[in-house]
Amino acid sequence: MSSSLLRIGSTSCSYKKSKLLSIPLYQTVSMSESPLVLVHRPPNLNFMDELLSRNYRILNTHTSSDPLPVFLSRQASSVRAFVNIALLKIDADLLSHLPSLQLIVCTSVGTNHVDLAECKRRGIAVTNAGEAFSEDVADFAVGLLISVLRRIPAADRYVRSGNWAKSGDFQLGIKLSGKRVGILGLGSIGSLIAKRLEPFGCIISYNSTSQKQRIPYLYYPDVLSLAANNDVVVLSCALNDQTHHIVNREVMEALGKNGVIINVGRGGLIDEKEMVKCLVEGVIGGAGLDVFEKEPGVPEELFGLDNVVLSPHAAMETPGSLDNIALLVLANLKAFFSDQPLISPVRLD
Amino acid sequence: MSSSLLRIGSTSCSYKKSKLLSIPLYQTVSMSESPLVLVHRPPNLNFMDELLSRNYRILNTHTSSDPLPVFLSRQASSVRAFVNIALLKIDADLLSHLPSLQLIVCTSVGTNHVDLAECKRRGIAVTNAGEAFSEDVADFAVGLLISVLRRIPAADRYVRSGNWAKSGDFQLGIKLSGKRVGILGLGSIGSLIAKRLEPFGCIISYNSTSQKQRIPYLYYPDVLSLAANNDVVVLSCALNDQTHHIVNREVMEALGKNGVIINVGRGGLIDEKEMVKCLVEGVIGGAGLDVFEKEPGVPEELFGLDNVVLSPHAAMETPGSLDNIALLVLANLKAFFSDQPLISPVRLD
Known part of the structure; x- marks a missing residue:
């Protein structure tokens, strides 16, 4: 898959750093109690894997050769958050395979690939890349x-x-x-x-x-x-x-x-x-x-x-931005599972 | 020759417009009394020809197939001003064929192609493109x-x-x-x-x-x-x-x-x-x-x-700049032959 599908952030951006830093990223949690987080990413973009798996139980779509709906039906029934490190289309049909889903974390600014009306109907919160890019x-x-x-x-x-x-x-x-x-x-x-x-x-x-x-x-x-x-x-x-x-x-x-x-x-x-x-x-x-x-x-x-x-959809892509968007993704997850306000919520109305 | 050799100006630049406008460009002069101006330009860059020949007697180097020193020796002994619409190297040897020369008008910002020490020794004034580019x-x-x-x-x-x-x-x-x-x-x-x-x-x-x-x-x-x-x-x-x-x-x-x-x-x-x-x-x-x-x-x-x-030495080249540099060249010539201060003189020390 294309790295150009990645919507990544920016290290030197001052985007809500104070907010981000106020949330402890490396809480000690019992992993067996930690929420199950679904990750969809291009195979070569593993920059968030370590940080995510240090904090959550991770289910990664690219580890299976099953078609996505089959994979989700078999393994994703208890998934509570979905990190979409790409522009995978998230429609009502795909969401129907994720009955426990409460949060979608997008690494893009635009969320036109997500069925926001269905998210609203289901009460699923959505975050985006905010001003990071x-x-x-x-x-x-x-x-x-x-x-x-x-x-x-x-x-x-x-x-x-x-x-x-x-x-x-x-x-x-x-x-x-x-x-x-x-x-x-x-x-x-x-x-x-x-x-x-x-x-x-x-x-x-x-x-x-x-x-x-x-x-x-x-x-x-x-x-x-x-x-x-x-x-x-x-x-x-x-x-x-x-x-x-x-x-x-x-x-x-x-x-x-x-x-x-x-x-x-x-x-x-x-x-x-x-x-x-x-x-x-x-x-x-x-x-x-x-x-x-x-x-x-x-x-x-x-x-x-x-x-x-x-240009191949590269306007927001600089190497330094990877760390920044990883931090933002984690901060949104942490905020959600700590009942804190989301850092970069998308309005659903 | 290359248009990229041309060093041209900028129409919307506010460069000393007040100074330029204070000098009448289209004086009525007797052409037989008008100074002889030598012009060296790429063959395709004729944008100044009309304005120049309306005001001065013009000797254009590209009209002859003679080698330049031969051409100058035969025809340029009374030339008083030299408009260099390119980066032609003007060294002491070339200047020796121009015994009446008093002014060199360059259409470039840089004048490293002109032997400024020889100009100083001979009392020849030099102008450049100033801030036009x-x-x-x-x-x-x-x-x-x-x-x-x-x-x-x-x-x-x-x-x-x-x-x-x-x-x-x-x-x-x-x-x-x-x-x-x-x-x-x-x-x-x-x-x-x-x-x-x-x-x-x-x-x-x-x-x-x-x-x-x-x-x-x-x-x-x-x-x-x-x-x-x-x-x-x-x-x-x-x-x-x-x-x-x-x-x-x-x-x-x-x-x-x-x-x-x-x-x-x-x-x-x-x-x-x-x-x-x-x-x-x-x-x-x-x-x-x-x-x-x-x-x-x-x-x-x-x-x-x-x-x-x-890039092919194109940083200063936009189509609108042609009018502006033509105006500046004429203003420098007019100023010189009216004993007024030059618009964009080059320091010779």
Whole structure:
């Protein structure tokens, strides 16, 4: 499985450290009394195994060759918590094999792969990665934007191919300073992107579920006006029924032929088929894409385009983040089983 | 010739606009009385031709197939100003063919390709691109840094090759937020790089010819201590006798195996042969290089490395910058021939 499916945290992030540190992680418990915790993870990502098994009885899905529903039916009836170190789809059917489940701990920020309505109905709590990845994703979004405008991967290809020495005529890039950047979703990640782009002289505006108080940026009430009034649109909102394909052909036409889309949210935020057409036909100017609708599948029409920069859902991934997300996962488990407030709960309504 | 040899400006840059606008650019002059201006430019870069010939009698080197010294000897004896829209080396020998020369207008920031000592001896004034490119170069430097740390061009290659769908295991990048960044040369460009990196949570320090007043960043008195105390070293200083190969093996060893070099100055600032060895041997962690010692030549050993990002001396190039540099060139010519102070003079001592 892909490490890119992992949604991991960030060691130097200051995310609720005081909260985390107030919870003793290495309690002495009788292991026979300890809750049974189900773990689903890519086979190569064992960084949490030791910490988890020091504190809980662990049932690891990848130790069995049985189909998952069979495995769960046979062994998971007493599982109380489920740590999902990937984007495994957790639907009502899968949940039906976990009758004792009380908590789902996701290592991703987005939880569109979890049936939250069913969780609410069953009274299952859900946690996510909170703000643990926000810095890394914001850094990457800015990197993608400069890479698209200034054609950095294209420049790199050009030099490596030997074409600089041969032909010497590299197409100029586009200036970033002064660009109007519209951010769709001004949450933790979107706010950090805005903060980073300010000293570039970018003019920031945003669209969000509602206008925010004490935010100096111009608010657009819908994505169409956001696109029409900006040179760049950055997608950093959650994927849900309201935001699915929120960037459609009409929005891209409003953004225009020099407009650029940066997507560090989810692939489903954009009508990908239309986006490919818009890029090929020059309806929009370029795109920096970390996420896609059918990952790891990427439309092959994009592979030949110099005005796109492609990335394998890697915006939040840095090696240092593994320790941080492990700490957050454990802290959520500890909090739950100590009847303390969860560290990074997901709202279920 | 290469457009990448062009050193161009930036339209939205606010560089001394008030000064520029105070000088009338389109004076009515008798063309027969107008000074003869020599222009050397890549054949495809004709964006200044119209403006220049509307104001001056122009002698364009690319209109002749004669070797340059022959051409100059035959036609350039009365040339008073020389506009160098490239990095043509202007040495004492070439200057000897221009007995009436009073002014050299360079469209680059760096003037290491001009024999400034000979210009001083002859009383020839020199101008450069001033701060016209600073924003674009600073933007690009930050883009290179994120690209190296977060492996953006490597990610792009990985997706385009189809490897994400095939193998799915992309190597994690390195976090930018919180990195210690040492800037060598805290002039116009270096200061803008620092300003841009602050909201990433980077800890900025610098080395410069002297410690600057009212600058909040830590000063290191030499490049060795700068390298030893930082995760990243950014080169944004001029190339001259004092800075040639200022980044040598010892400096790279001090920077260390996780250290990254970003060079948006000149190739000659680094001992390139040693840098290649250090990158191959893992003495340093990575590099983002817009400039090289023997451009457009790039050491082929770099082409196979994933921890370097290569660019064809394109940091200051955006299409909008052409108008701006044309304006600056004309303003310098007008100022000179009106006995006004030059807009962007180069100090000759």
